[in-house]
Amino acid sequence: MADIVNSQITDAVTQANVKVLGDAPAQSMGMVYQTMAHSLSLSMQNAVSAQNGMQQLNAAIISTACRRIMSLGE
16 A cells, blocks of 8 residues: 655655765765875885885995995004
């Protein structure tokens, strides 16, 4: 048996559904942008970490080279 529903109720439900469907693309693009920003920040963090490691190696190499140069005069 089909019940008769007030047209205002069906209109309100339809408008709510349309709003949800209308907001979905913007929300999904927001999630994509956040994911891209997070991935970029992780790659920048990795680059900084690698650069820090190279700087530590550079300091060790320079100190060894200076020590060898100073030992040449002995």
